[in-house]
Amino acid sequence: MSERQxxxxxxxxxxxxxxxxxxxxxxxxxxxxxxxxxxxxxxxGKSTVIKAISGVYPYEDGDIFxxxxxxxxxxxxxxxxxxxxxxxxxxxxxxNLSIGANIFLGREPMKRLFGxxxxxxRKRMAEAAKETMKRLDFHVDRLDxxxxxxxxxxxxxxxxxxxxxxxxxLVIMDEPTAALGVPEQRKVIALIQSLKAEGKGIIFISHNxxxxxxxxxxxVVFRRGExxxxxxxxTVSADEIVRLMVGK
Amino acid sequence: MxxxxxxxxxxxxxxxxxxxxxxxxxxxxxxxxxxxxxxxAYGMSFIVNLYNIQSITVFATxxxxxxxxxxxxxxxxxxxxxxGFVMGLSSVVAAHMANIAAAxxxxxxxxxxxxxxxxxxxxxxxxxxxxxxxIAYLRVPPFIGTLGMYGVARGxxxxxxxxxxxxxxxxxxxxxxxxxxxxxxxxVMIAVVAIIxxxxxxxQTRFGQHTYALGASKAAASRAGINIKMLTxxxxxxxxLTAGLAGALYTGRFSAGAPQAGEPLLLDSIAAVVIGGxxxxxxxxxxxxxxxxxxxxxxxxYGLVFIDVEPFWQFIAVGTVIIISVLVDxxxxxxxxxxxxx
Amino acid sequence: MERRSLIKxxxxxxxxxxxxxxxxxxxxxxxxxxxxxxxxxxxxFYVTMHKGAEAxxxxxxxxxxYQGAAEWNVSLQVPILDAVIAKKPAAxxxxxxxxxxxxxxxxxxxxxxxxxxxxxxFIGNGVFQTGSGDADFPISYVASDNVLGGxxxxxxxxxxxxEKGKVYVSNTIPNxxxxxxxEEGFKLEIKNYPNIEVLETQFNGDDANKAxxxxxxxxxxxxxxxxxxxxxxxxxxxxxxGAKQAGVAGKxxxxxxxAPESIVAQLKDGTFELTIAQHPAEIGYFGxxxxxxxxxxxxxxxxxxxxxxxxxxxxxxxxxxxRYLYKSE
Ligand SMILES: Nc1ncnc2c1ncn2[C@@H]1O[C@H](COP(=O)(O)OP(=O)(O)OP(=O)(O)O)[C@@H](O)[C@H]1O
Ligand SMILES: [Mg+2]
Numbered sequence: 066m067s068e069r070q071x072x073x074x075x076x077x078x079x080x081x082x083x084x085x086x087x088x089x090x091x092x093x094x095x096x097x098x099x100x101x102x103x104x105x106x107x108x109x110g111k112s113t114v115i116k117a118i119s120g121v122y123p124y125e126d127g128d129i130f131x132x133x134x135x136x137x138x139x140x141x142x143x144x145x146x147x148x149x150x151x152x153x154x155x156x157x158x159x160x161n162l163s164i165g166a167n168i169f170l171g172r173e174p175m176k177r178l179f180g181x182x183x184x185x186x187r188k189r190m191a192e193a194a195k196e197t198m199k200r201l202d203f204h205v206d207r208l209d210x211x212x213x214x215x216x217x218x219x220x221x222x223x224x225x226x227x228x229x230x231x232x233x234x235l236v237i238m239d240e241p242t243a244a245l246g247v248p249e250q251r252k253v254i255a256l257i258q259s260l261k262a263e264g265k266g267i268i269f270i271s272h273n274x275x276x277x278x279x280x281x282x283x284x285v286v287f288r289r290g291e292x293x294x295x296x297x298x299x300t301v302s303a304d305e306i307v308r309l310m311v312g313k
Numbered sequence: 314m315x316x317x318x319x320x321x322x323x324x325x326x327x328x329x330x331x332x333x334x335x336x337x338x339x340x341x342x343x344x345x346x347x348x349x350x351x352x353x354a355y356g357m358s359f360i361v362n363l364y365n366i367q368s369i370t371v372f373a374t375x376x377x378x379x380x381x382x383x384x385x386x387x388x389x390x391x392x393x394x395x396x397g398f399v400m401g402l403s404s405v406v407a408a409h410m411a412n413i414a415a416a417x418x419x420x421x422x423x424x425x426x427x428x429x430x431x432x433x434x435x436x437x438x439x440x441x442x443x444x445x446x447x448i449a450y451l452r453v454p455p456f457i458g459t460l461g462m463y464g465v466a467r468g469x470x471x472x473x474x475x476x477x478x479x480x481x482x483x484x485x486x487x488x489x490x491x492x493x494x495x496x497x498x499x500x501v502m503i504a505v506v507a508i509i510x511x512x513x514x515x516x517q518t519r520f521g522q523h524t525y526a527l528g529a530s531k532a533a534a535s536r537a538g539i540n541i542k543m544l545t546x547x548x549x550x551x552x553x554l555t556a557g558l559a560g561a562l563y564t565g566r567f568s569a570g571a572p573q574a575g576e577p578l579l580l581d582s583i584a585a586v587v588i589g590g591x592x593x594x595x596x597x598x599x600x601x602x603x604x605x606x607x608x609x610x611x612x613x614x615y616g617l618v619f620i621d622v623e624p625f626w627q628f629i630a631v632g633t634v635i636i637i638s639v640l641v642d643x644x645x646x647x648x649x650x651x652x653x654x655x
Numbered sequence: 656m657e658r659r660s661l662i663k664x665x666x667x668x669x670x671x672x673x674x675x676x677x678x679x680x681x682x683x684x685x686x687x688x689x690x691x692x693x694x695x696x697x698x699x700f701y702v703t704m705h706k707g708a709e710a711x712x713x714x715x716x717x718x719x720x721y722q723g724a725a726e727w728n729v730s731l732q733v734p735i736l737d738a739v740i741a742k743k744p745a746a747x748x749x750x751x752x753x754x755x756x757x758x759x760x761x762x763x764x765x766x767x768x769x770x771x772x773x774x775x776x777f778i779g780n781g782v783f784q785t786g787s788g789d790a791d792f793p794i795s796y797v798a799s800d801n802v803l804g805g806x807x808x809x810x811x812x813x814x815x816x817x818e819k820g821k822v823y824v825s826n827t828i829p830n831x832x833x834x835x836x837x838e839e840g841f842k843l844e845i846k847n848y849p850n851i852e853v854l855e856t857q858f859n860g861d862d863a864n865k866a867x868x869x870x871x872x873x874x875x876x877x878x879x880x881x882x883x884x885x886x887x888x889x890x891x892x893x894x895x896x897g898a899k900q901a902g903v904a905g906k907x908x909x910x911x912x913x914a915p916e917s918i919v920a921q922l923k924d925g926t927f928e929l930t931i932a933q934h935p936a937e938i939g940y941f942g943x944x945x946x947x948x949x950x951x952x953x954x955x956x957x958x959x960x961x962x963x964x965x966x967x968x969x970x971x972x973x974x975x976x977x978r979y980l981y982k983s984e
Contacts, residue, residue: 145538159537185522351876471697478917480915573697577862618873
């Protein structure tokens with residue numbers, strides 16, 4: 066594993082909010098085709114570290130490397146432009162738009178109407194949507210239907226499809242299964258496996274240990290903003306992860 | 314690994330289509346109603362009647378102009394309450410400037426008119442930009458921000474007119490407002506061009522697409538890298554501009570700029586957008602829907618006078634159509650959630 | 656009928672009495688403050704009324720407060736009234752924005768000892784100091800006799816259409832005392848013309864766009880429409896534009912009410928056949944004189960009626976007619 070270069074290296078990153086030390090010298094790596102699960106109790110710093118990676122917050126101390134180059138993005142858009150896609154449970158999709166429109170939101174392909182007027186190329190968006198969804202084994206009858214008509218799992222599929230279409234190298238998912246029923250959780254886990262099969266690096270945050278054990282290659286445990294340990298699912302029990310999380 | 318089989322239920326598509334077309338359905342029902350009444354009571358046709366069509370379309374023009382800009386605002390989950398007095402401001406400024414251009418600058422009637430129209434439109438940049446700035450950068454809720462601007466525009470309109478209607482003596486301006494080459498009123502021609510441009514902006518450009526996204530979810534739009542502050546500025550700027558055009562046209566039509574010209578039209582403009590299928594929660598609506606909505610209101614008000622019904626029924630009829638529209642929208646939301654119609 | 660001629664008589668009487676009062680009392684009295692609250696400030700009619708009141712105030716040595724809202728709106732007028740009451744003038748001249756809704760706010764002024772005079776519009780039924788009803792406390796009602804104005808419009812319009820055909824009244828909103836009375840007078844007088852039929856009144860809410868569409872709709876149903884009486888400026892201007900849009904300008908005769916300076920061109924180009932000009936300067940003048948007479952202990956008639964001038968393209972260049980155009984500043 067360590068012969069390959071990691072996509073992402075987080076090294077001794079610290080961040081505080083007022084008096085709260087949200088991150089205290091945390092470090093971990095993500096390699097291509099690898100799912101790294103971040104585990105930890107509420108407030109452990111999981112969301113904060115991914116926000117530092119994806120340009121939502123600046124970090125104060127330490128370094129983050131993407132493909133060996135130090136990064137400190139000022140905006141989420143900058144992170145996206147550099148191949149980091151973040152998927153949230155609720156905030157990612159415009160409900161009233163189609164799959165294609167969501168995949169392309171903010172980066173719509175343009176064509177020329179009558180050879181002059183710029184216009185959104187909806188056909189291209191629909192085709193790309195169809196292709197991407199096929200890659201995820203996701204079958205859609207009407208590509209122009211708004212995603213509001215979809216279930217939670219289907220919506221995650223669209224968000225994941227978006228990351229895939231834009232060739233993200235690192236996909237970050239903050240509790241993507243939190244609001245889903247069990248069957249839908251299974252589907253999302255399967256989608257993560259398709260992403261992994263395409264060689265992406267994945268950071269997966271979840272409170273559901275069963276999901277973590279099913280999908281993760283490595284589990285990085287945080288406790289109160291610090292690294293509390295790193296394990297591989299095959300060699301560790303759920304109980305031990307919980308012990309690491311709560312500090313015995 | 315298990316391949317996920319996710320199937321999207323598309324069975325409600327006919328229902329969706331009908332809901333999308335509801336404003337046009339209303340319009341057809343109304344026309345059928347007035348047609349039967351006019352034939353039964355007066356032995357004349359309501360709609361196979363060029364005169365009535367001309368009258369109704371001219372009637373709808375100015376409220377529609379306001380409603381076009383309001384459509385963008387409402388789709389973005391905002392509201393623009395200042396439009397009525399922004400229109401009044403533009404109307405007064407256009408009148409003044411057309412007069413000044415002729416008297417002080419010595420321009421001929423046509424350039425003087427163009428000068429007035431341009432001035433009326435340009436002056437609306439100010440309320441549009443201020444609205445956008447308040448809402449986008451200072452995070453003032455649209456209802457409050459534009460209510461403030463309602464007052465400011467109102468005061469400015471009265472001040473600009475010295476508190477009076479400002480008469481314009483410009484034969485060209487009056488031609489724009491009142492003539493109809495080939496039987497088509499110039500006002501209606503201008504409205505058609507405005508409709509096409511606004512439809513293009515809303516349905517074919519990134520600006521329009523992002524307006525829908527903003528209305529559905531500010532967070533989603535923002536995470537997708539859309540500059541929602543700039544977008545909000547543009548939306549309110551656009552709605553100010555359409556009000557400016559409405560005001561400048563009003564001045565041509567009545568040969569006078571009136572500060573209070575747009576006040577009674579503000580609610581009609583919102584009603585037109587809502588009847589046209591937009592939701593006040595944002596994220597849905599179309600220009601074609603708004604056009605139908607404005608025509609529905611005009612047909613009701615005109616038709617009831619035409620068939621000689623007690624005038625107060627107009628309010629009841631328009632109110633009822635608004636309520637039905639909102640109920641249809643609610644029912645539709647329950648079935649499929651919000652939507653964008655392209 | 657009786658009341659009206661009485662009003663006119665008394666109007667003439669006050670004019671005379673007022674003048675003698677000025678001579679007798681002005682020097683002896685301490686400075687009196689009187690307020691004028693117009694129906695709206697943004698209107699040549701009230702601007703001209705203000706000028707008349709100013710002239711009287713100057714002659715009598717009265718301090719005149721002039722405060723009003725930019726629009727015709729009860730909820731704007733009442734706070735202004737309250738602010739004026741706080742200044743404790745001896746009397747308030749007011750053009751109430753509503754017959755009913757201004758009764759209580761004005762009663763408050765009356766209860767604190769401020770004399771109330773209604774100018775142009777009134778509260779209650781406009782009949783004051785009779786000891787009946789809760790709106791009879793104002794000292795006097797000084798106004799154009801709007802019923803008479805409506806009658807004059809009817810006569811002039813009837814003449815213009817050859818005393819036959821169909822007409823209707825284009826009106827603003829119901830329950831405004833003046834416009835209601837103009838419509839009433841118009842309908843009463845038109846009964847004297849058996850060949851003229853009056854159609855349903857159209858209310859436009861002061862929206863000229865709507866007034867124009869209403870004209871077109873009526874014309875669509877009644878192609879032989881002969882004339883329209885617009886009970887206020889927007890109603891008349893809207894209907895006139897409807898005629899223009901329908902290509903019948905000048906054919907369907909328009910009778911307007913009120914006389915801003917812009918009416919001259921519209922009379923000359925045939926947009927309007929005629930308009931009824933009120934004499935707002937007289938209203939302001941006699942209103943102020945009546946209030947002054949009351950606060951200096953003199954009896955005042957409870958109603959003072961001022962006159963009208965019918966303006967047409969034929970007479971508008973006559974200085975005796977054009978001097979009644981409302982001044983914009
Ligand atoms: N914007 C902020 N302002 C102030 N404090 C914050 C902010 N965001 C996070 N924190 C604090 O930083 C610490 C880490 O929070 P973070 O959201 O990263 O935890 P988490 O591991 O994602 O928790 P959870 O599992 O509940 O989502 C917490 O103490 C939290 O209160
Ligand atoms: Mg979190």
